[in-house]
Amino acid sequence: MKKLVKIAIVAAFAAVLAVPAFAWKFPWAEKASNKLSTQGSTTVLPIAQAEAEAFMKVNKDADITVSGGGSGVGVAALIESSCEIANSSRPMKSKEFVLAKSKGVNAIGTIIANDGIAIVINNGNKATALTLEQLKGIYSGEISKWKQVGGTGDAIVVISRDSASGTFEVFNEKVLGGAKLRTDSLMMASNKEIAETVAKTPGAIGYVGLGYLTSDLKSVTIDGVTPSDATVLDGTYKLARPLFMYTNGEPTGIAKDFIDFILSAEGQKIVKETGFVTIK
Amino acid sequence: MKKAISFGLALVFVLSFFVIASAEPVVKFYGYQWLRYENKVVGSSVDTASDTSQFSIPRTYLRLKVTDTGYEGNITMDINNVQYGQVVATTASAGAVDFAAWLKYASVDFTKVPGLEQIDAQLRVGIQKVYFGTLDVWEYPLIDKEPVDRNGIASSADFGAAIVGRLPMGFGSYELATFSGSGYKKLDTNAEKMYNASLLVTPLPGIYMRGSYIHNITSALGAAKTLDFNATALVLGYASGPIEGWTEYMTRFDASKASGSASGVLVGWSSYLGINLSDSLQLNAMWMQNNPDTKTVRDDRNVWQAGINYKLNEAVLLQFGYEVDQLKFPNNAVGKGNSTNDAGTANLNYFWAQTKWSW
Numbered sequence: 001m002k003k004l005v006k007i008a009i010v011a012a013f014a015a016v017l018a019v020p021a022f023a024w025k026f027p028w029a030e031k032a033s034n035k036l037s038t039q040g041s042t043t044v045l046p047i048a049q050a051e052a053e054a055f056m057k058v059n060k061d062a063d064i065t066v067s068g069g070g071s072g073v074g075v076a077a078l079i080e081s082s083c084e085i086a087n088s089s090r091p092m093k094s095k096e097f098v099l100a101k102s103k104g105v106n107a108i109g110t111i112i113a114n115d116g117i118a119i120v121i122n123n124g125n126k127a128t129a130l131t132l133e134q135l136k137g138i139y140s141g142e143i144s145k146w147k148q149v150g151g152t153g154d155a156i157v158v159i160s161r162d163s164a165s166g167t168f169e170v171f172n173e174k175v176l177g178g179a180k181l182r183t184d185s186l187m188m189a190s191n192k193e194i195a196e197t198v199a200k201t202p203g204a205i206g207y208v209g210l211g212y213l214t215s216d217l218k219s220v221t222i223d224g225v226t227p228s229d230a231t232v233l234d235g236t237y238k239l240a241r242p243l244f245m246y247t248n249g250e251p252t253g254i255a256k257d258f259i260d261f262i263l264s265a266e267g268q269k270i271v272k273e274t275g276f277v278t279i280k
Numbered sequence: 281m282k283k284a285i286s287f288g289l290a291l292v293f294v295l296s297f298f299v300i301a302s303a304e305p306v307v308k309f310y311g312y313q314w315l316r317y318e319n320k321v322v323g324s325s326v327d328t329a330s331d332t333s334q335f336s337i338p339r340t341y342l343r344l345k346v347t348d349t350g351y352e353g354n355i356t357m358d359i360n361n362v363q364y365g366q367v368v369a370t371t372a373s374a375g376a377v378d379f380a381a382w383l384k385y386a387s388v389d390f391t392k393v394p395g396l397e398q399i400d401a402q403l404r405v406g407i408q409k410v411y412f413g414t415l416d417v418w419e420y421p422l423i424d425k426e427p428v429d430r431n432g433i434a435s436s437a438d439f440g441a442a443i444v445g446r447l448p449m450g451f452g453s454y455e456l457a458t459f460s461g462s463g464y465k466k467l468d469t470n471a472e473k474m475y476n477a478s479l480l481v482t483p484l485p486g487i488y489m490r491g492s493y494i495h496n497i498t499s500a501l502g503a504a505k506t507l508d509f510n511a512t513a514l515v516l517g518y519a520s521g522p523i524e525g526w527t528e529y530m531t532r533f534d535a536s537k538a539s540g541s542a543s544g545v546l547v548g549w550s551s552y553l554g555i556n557l558s559d560s561l562q563l564n565a566m567w568m569q570n571n572p573d574t575k576t577v578r579d580d581r582n583v584w585q586a587g588i589n590y591k592l593n594e595a596v597l598l599q600f601g602y603e604v605d606q607l608k609f610p611n612n613a614v615g616k617g618n619s620t621n622d623a624g625t626a627n628l629n630y631f632w633a634q635t636k637w638s639w
Contacts (some may be wrong), residue, residue, distance in 0.1 A: 082559075094400050097450025104486030104519030163306045163347045172349060178392065180349050187306055 040074015040087035043209040071166030086246040089166030109244040114277035116227035117239040120217040127151030141182030159206035211275030312638035321629040337361040356385040401445030411455035411478035412492040413513030423601040423632040427550040435463030452481040472497040490515040522556040543575035562589040580608035601632040
């Protein structure tokens, strides 16, 4: 009897395992085919919002919700199946891939745009150019005064994104390269906050996605290269990165329609209009 | 070996000084609490059963997470209100109050240790989870503890140091740890340490396997080393869409319990199945079989659990559960001989209701 029970339980479990490993839901739990939830990177947020608005104008029944929180938050939501698309300004980490797989989520990323991380200063600052080494010096604390790098004013007010941000992780890797961020950096939760703070703070320096550049801010060249579509695409601007939308498996249904729309000529035009760089 | 570990730990603390010295941390505070009602019925028949019930707060986790380049620190304080919680005086008459508070986790992850960063691994020191079977990954979809914890095979957390790493291509993860072996509520009672290794493999999305091993040696200072216990767990898990489940085999050899009449070997099997009926409604079931000693006859127990979870919103979860814990062979003439287990108090029935909320 004991053996029979064990065999029955193992057999039952094996039967469950035998079901092909694809995502499915009970019919009554299926979300309406016109609903789509995207979450994650605040860098990708303006693209996702603009694309969703344009998509819903054409597809009147579509109901797309877009929210931020940071790349890490979006990826976590995808793993917990609380959103269909995770927006991320960095590639998923191996730790996230392992967790996703153990939860039955086969995360597949699609590059929907490119971005350059623009280094921005206050409009009143006369500095126009920095090298990557100088930038590292400023953010690590070795350089603390604008006169050391040809700028205006005295102390440099360093502004950074918080650690939940994909932009921070890319900046950390490409600029700091293992050096520690200076202790008096102001940590901001979004690109928007950084842009607003730099615009009203003389002596401030920050970094934002290209889409957040406005006339209220001054962008400096890095190693003599201006951040632009051309320099991001040809690879000469060193602070460039792809932007992702992650789905569970290859996109299907409205998620596929939405991503296909973003990748279309019309969608890429919106990418450009929001200040980011197209995929080609 | 012990000298090597001591040297390693000393090196960690020297390194940690340089990592932390110039950092600007991001601090986050969050936590959660369980508000529980339970009704326990003990006995094999309605006529003879005893019935108790209680309200309790079995868990209040207050969590502080500190992150910066090179490290991430975690502190989790647990304040709870349970029966026989904490001894507040050592006099014979004082007894205990139904309240307790302790540090459940207090650890630092060093994420940029030379040699480890390159292989996608990190060093974790402090009070941390013990990496064993389903013990450290159980998120309480059912109200009660998972089988390893319930069977007392290993403490859920302990003082120590661990290398926590990932396999390439998202193929899995591993942990190699050395712990005090005394659990998180007690300081070291041994000169020797406990060793823990665990490997998780995810060959396909939705299917994972995990093998874990613990080897615990005990000896007072200057005394001969003896085996305290060793334990093994094997887990096969599955998740796809609305279904998640696993089956687990666990065994523990406890040297102190081995004698002429007892093997000292505990063996347990368990299976869990969770089904998401919708985004807010989840059904859960678990079966556990536990043979406390393979040499003692008729002491096996079966535990059946079923539960319903209703997610009110992202911060509040309502849980309802029922559990039957019974001897596998109650009052059964076959193999009779264990009079204690043949007595009428063989069944435990629990009804649970719980609100979990987080911030």
